[in-house]
Amino acid sequence: MTFSGKLQKFNQVQQTSDLKHLPMVTQRSARAFTFTQTVRCCNKGTIIAKQKETGMPATVPVSEIVQSVPELEEEQPTKITGLGTIPEWLEGTILRNGVGQWDLGGETVCHWFDGHAFIHKFEIKNGSGTRDIIVVSRKQIVSDKRLFNDNCNVNLMPIGDKVFAMTETTAIREVDLKTLETGERLAYNDYMTIHTATAHPHILPGGEFLNMGSSFGKETCYNVIQVDSTGDFDKMKVVAKFPATNPKCPSYYHSFGLTRDHILFLEMPYRINMLKMLTRKFTNAAPAEAMFYDKQVHSSIRIADLKTGDILPIKINTEGMGSFHFGNSYEIEVDGGIFCVWDACPNYKAQGAAHLFNIETLRSRSAADIDEAFKEAGENELARFVFPIKLPRDATVGEDLNKRLAGKLQTTASAVLKEDGSVWLEKELLIDNSDEKIGFYGFEFPRYNYALNGLPYSYLYGNGFGTILPDRIIKVNVNTKDMKVWQEKDIFPSEPVFVQNKSVTDPSAPGEEDNGVILSICVSTKKDVPAFLIILDAKTLTELARCTTTVTGLPYGFHHTFLPSDF
């Protein structure tokens, strides 16, 4: 995925003589913004939602939710009361990161992902004897006002007992959970040689923080890095290194998978041409020109042993595709072999999707422009890949190894052993994209009960895309393919965050995996419809409570984290 900010940053790296050291970005004090400002004057836009039944585009104005949040002098946390019943046990904070400013000092950034971070939170707590009190607290930009910065605008995750905002450069910024004040700027590359990092780390059951980042050079590698449960960066270590199949053209990746024993990495056809990237200052090429989709290569799943860091020799290939985010993954032992189930959101057509979310497109007055930009983008699927991590006894060439799982896993996904020892995968679709309930552009932003990360599971929550922004929440039973949908006209719900009921002690016990709620922050394209937090019963996707703010013009944001009140 080409995000011009990331690439520009990357380009800055290349311009330094020493690849080991990324330039430090000066930390400036964070700026605070409040919800209640009037939205700045902007272009009116439209977004196409192609309707399956007619095949005709439907226009939905979304420019309202990609407008810069105006800067304010002071913050005013707002107390609001939820309508409905917020479960007694639910106490904590849902934090959201995303982009809030694209128009900076007379310039507008090119790409949606290049804008400055905008963080906000909803704190759910017992207040003044009333249960249904929510404090909507302030939000702020985490980086300074320069373009193409370490604007940590993608996700927020805990490391040890601190919370950090993160993007895909190596810089992360501490955020005070109470005040949202931006704290220390840290950089992974101050501790080790990496040049990128994902904004989608995993947290191990013991509290250790696990992430992946690339180191570019003669021996370009995709590294797995770990910080211990105390969050001590001095003890940060590389636990595994996947050598890039083509060091001159390593893969882009947005996230990775983790079973209880293995790290799963998808090397995609979306590649970075290192030579083009390094010579940009001479050729004047745009960063995006150094990214390309290599139609000659497959997508490959690479696997590392979590304990030893060994890269497993098995070669797993499938048709070229990209997946930003993944569902859960887990292992099954059979016939002396180990199989892995990994759910993903593949897209076979977007080819990196570099151009798709250009600000110009999102703010376009012309429906035709947006249609044109997205016409080749295809749709995102929800698919299951099942493959051996360790070959079973007596595996034979030409055999669909997944057949051995009969009785343990029902799947139509295949994994055929080839003569050269590699395994070729065909996916199993977990949803039917022709179903009107999914939406024209498919399914993305998968979330699940993270207490079951790396273990067998049944429920995946995510967004359906009737437009190029998510317009519904979908719950899929990945075993039975049963589906539930929550949707409301003109509302764009964020990725659905599952919060487990405090009473659950064993999430894999019958009926317990989805014993909890779904939290989602909803914004609207309608000027007079304020943002709200929706609380859904995770079992039924029915509304339990709705906490409506007074804020209109809240931009759509990317990722969320829920932290319980005792964090």
Ligand SMILES: CC1=C(/C=C/C(C)=C/C=C/C(C)=C/C=C/C=C(C)/C=C/C=O)C(C)(C)CCC1
């Ligand atoms: C790609 C297509 C679609 C949507 C995919 C989605 C929603 C992907 C979301 C990716 C995100 C949130 C990435 C964020 C990255 C931000 C970065 C790297 C920021 C860097 C800043 O410096 C559909 C619309 C579903 C279908 C067509 C294809």
Ligand SMILES: [Fe+2]
């Ligand atoms: Fe993401």
